[in-house]
Amino acid sequence: MDIRQLKYFVEVAKQKSFTRASTTLLVSQPSISKMIKSLEEELGVVLLDRNERKVVLTDAGAMVFEQAQTILQMMEQLTLSVDELVHMKRGRVKMGLMPTVGSLLFPHTIARFRKEYPDIEMQMVEHKAKQLQHQVEQGELDVAVTVHPVDEALFETVPLLSEELVxxxxxxxxxxxxESVRLAELKNESFILFSEEFVLHDVVRQACAQAGFEPKVAYVSQLWDLVGEMVATQLGIALVPRSMVRRLNQRSIQAVTISEPHIDWKLVLIYRRDRYLSYAARAFIRYAEANWSIRDQL
Structure with missing residues (x-):
């Protein structure tokens, strides 16, 4: 069995398309098809249903896909381990950040880290908190900045920031x-919520339930600025972290403290408990633990 067979198969399964996999891998589509066909012949099973508009995994394909991902991750970890022995203090960190929040809070930390470790490459992507957690779980990212709570049986966490929602x-x-308001006093208000992909969506709904009511939702958005604009145009109120208020339209909106219950919004750096971490990733985690200062970020 050739490792390329597994690599090509996994990419086709992820993309659900030979064409898109060909673009991602920079390999011709016939070569990919031939390699996967040889894998199917070697295993004696059909891995992909090619009759639909999208490529679909068969039952056997789903099982092989899961195992193949594990094998490819092990191969990548082996390569990184050898590279560390040959090139100490070199490598890369695959890191995930939440849009807006990451750009607000992390540039200074990353810039200082790069000065101390100039040979470590930072590869960063932006996604919503729940998607970042999934990518760390799947090994697609080394670390990510996300919102607590997370599955602490699965992830190690480094606390970065804890502040109140207002x-x-x-x-x-x-x-x-x-000057302040109890959340229960807002039960008759219309709420602008963030979409379900945001952990903040769950935090707000759980806080409202704790206060004894289900929020009346006027609108759901994925954009911080749009939430602020809708509040400014009197479509409803919203609950946001205090540090984000200054990113919104301050001339048209004001923030009010929630006295009861106190609602925490916690940022944490996460990584898998049971997965190998490269020298570069470990160095960044140590640096974040030792040098993170919210005063430098806000």
Whole structure:
């Protein structure tokens, strides 16, 4: 069995397309098809259903896909381990950040890390918190900055930031006359929520349930700025981390402290407990633990 067979098969399965896999791998489509066909013949099973518009895994294909991912990750880890022995203090960190939050909080930390470790390459992607957790779980990322809670049986966590959620409202809303408000007092308000891909969506809904009501949802968005604009135009209120308020339209909205319950919004750096970490990833985790300072970021 050739490792390329597994690599090509896994990529076709992920992309659900020979054409897209060919583009990603920079290998001709006939070569990929031939390699996967030889793998099927060697195993004596059909791995891919090619009759649909999208390529679909067969039952046997799904089992091989899961095992093949593990094998490829082990091969990558072996390569990284050898590379560390030959090139100490070199390597790369595959890191995930949440949009807006990452750009607000992490540039200074990353810049200082690069100065101390100039031979370590930082590869960064942006996704929502839940997707980042999935990518770390699958080994696609070494580390990610996401929102607590996470599965602590699966992930090690490095606390980065803990702050309160506040209510934001337009300048003419009754809330702006208050220094603080109990969440239960907002039960009749319309809420602008972030979409379900955001951990913040779950945090707000759970807090409202704790306060004894189900929020009336006026709109759901994936964009921080759009949430702020909708609040400013009196479509509803929203709950956001205090540090994010200054990124919104401050001339048209104001933030009010929630006195009860206190709702924490916690940023953590996560990595898999049971997976090998490269020298570069370990160095970055140590650096974040020792040097993270929220005062430098805000």
């Amino acid at each position: 209510a934001i409202a337009d300048n003419e809303h009754w809330l702006v006359e208050r």
